[in-house]
Amino acid sequence: MxxxxxxxxxxxxxxxxxxxxxxxxxxxxxxxxxxxxxxxxxxxxxxxxxxxxxxxxxxxxxxxxxxxxxxxxxxxxxxxxxxxLGTRGRWHPVQAAFEDAQAAQCGYCLNGMVMQAAALLARDPQASEARIRSELSGNLCRCGTHIEILDAVQRAAVRMRAETNR
CATH class of the missing domain: 3.10.20.30 (Beta-grasp domain)
Structure with a gap:
């Protein structure tokens, strides 16, 4: 610039x-x-x-x-x-869940999906599937990995609740 x-x-x-x-x-x-x-x-x-x-x-x-x-x-x-958000070897739970669920295809939407999901789960670690879908509805994925993305966010929510309950 x-x-x-x-x-x-x-x-x-x-x-x-x-x-x-x-x-x-x-x-x-x-x-x-x-x-x-x-x-x-x-x-x-x-x-x-x-x-x-x-x-x-x-x-x-x-x-x-x-x-x-x-x-x-x-x-x-x-x-x-x-x-x-996290570092290699010490991922944020959302990043780790996206990796585990293989929720990226081309990866272009990945930043937005991860950042939006992390903000949601910080506010509401009990987020329902409907809430997750609503929160991510403004993030576009052209590859069609929506099911894997939803799975990843749900996995992250479970991880974050488990970390909170330790």
């Missing part, structure tokens, strides 16, 4: 780390900042309209579409991307 006249530095938390990015243009989206300036490839550019879910991140723990959020609009806030 190139700096524009009058661009000011942006301060925010990304995946638990304080970031200060100089020269962020006022028109920059959070998605472009994450991908282009910070090199985070979890959130994907899908539609650019906030309708497909591929760009979903957490802003202060709430699932949000980063392609339509002005980067300066989240100054000082905590942003979590797929890379910050």
């Amino acid at each position: 190139t700096a524009s006249c009058g661009a000011e530095p942006l301060h925010l938390q990304v995946n638990g780390r304080a970031c200060s990015i100089p020269g962020v243009p006022r028109e920059a989206t959070l998605l472009h900042l994450l991908r282009n300036d910070l090199g985070l490839n979890g959130p994907k550019y899908g539609c650019g309209l906030g309708q497909c879910g591929a760009c979903t991140v957490h802003v202060d723990g709430v699932a949000a579409r980063s392609c339509v959020i002005p980067a300066h609009g989240v100054a000082g806030r905590a942003i979590t991307t797929l890379e910050g």
